[in-house]
Amino acid sequence: MPAVVSQSIILVDDDRALRDSLSFSLELEGYTVESFESAEDFAERGEVGPGACLVLDHRLPGISGLQLLLSLRDQLIDAPALLITSNPTVALRKRALALGAAIVEKPLLSDDLLNGIRSMFERVDTQVDLPNTLSAA
Numbered sequence: 001m002p003a004v005v006s007q008s009i010i011l012v013d014d015d016r017a018l019r020d021s022l023s024f025s026l027e028l029e030g031y032t033v034e035s036f037e038s039a040e041d042f043a044e045r046g047e048v049g050p051g052a053c054l055v056l057d058h059r060l061p062g063i064s065g066l067q068l069l070l071s072l073r074d075q076l077i078d079a080p081a082l083l084i085t086s087n088p089t090v091a092l093r094k095r096a097l098a099l100g101a102a103i104v105e106k107p108l109l110s111d112d113l114l115n116g117i118r119s120m121f122e123r124v125d126t127q128v129d130l131p132n133t134l135s136a137a
Contacts, residue, residue, distance in 0.1 A: 008032040013056075014037050042068065058084065059086075
């Protein structure tokens with residue numbers, strides 16, 4: 001039987017109302033959500049486990065979402081990522097793309113975020129190479 005990789009989301013956003021509503025909505029969709037109010041908060045107590053995807057607000061106080069993603073990439077953490085922000089510049093889009101992150105624009109009025117998350121997990125699922133055999137006991 002293949003191993004089951006849970007679909008967990010790490011959400012980093014300083015807006016508590018948005019963080020709570022996104023967590024609630026994503027949990028209703030069946031995802032496990034761990035949320036943090038800042039990049040520093042995530043750095044202190046967070047961990048990117050197997051099968052996790054990142055949803056990072058770009059405009060965080062202190063360390064930005066893009067800076068957090070760069071730090072994770074420097075640590076060879078290649079989890080799929082979405083950057084949420086309003087009015088992203090061309091330069092931001094290019095930098096996010098270079099780090100392998102898609103951008104979803106605020107306000108989050110449509111299903112763009114959920115569709116982006118589903119797309120990230122589809123890519124993760126196609127990259128996971130699980131063995132088809134059981135080891136003998």
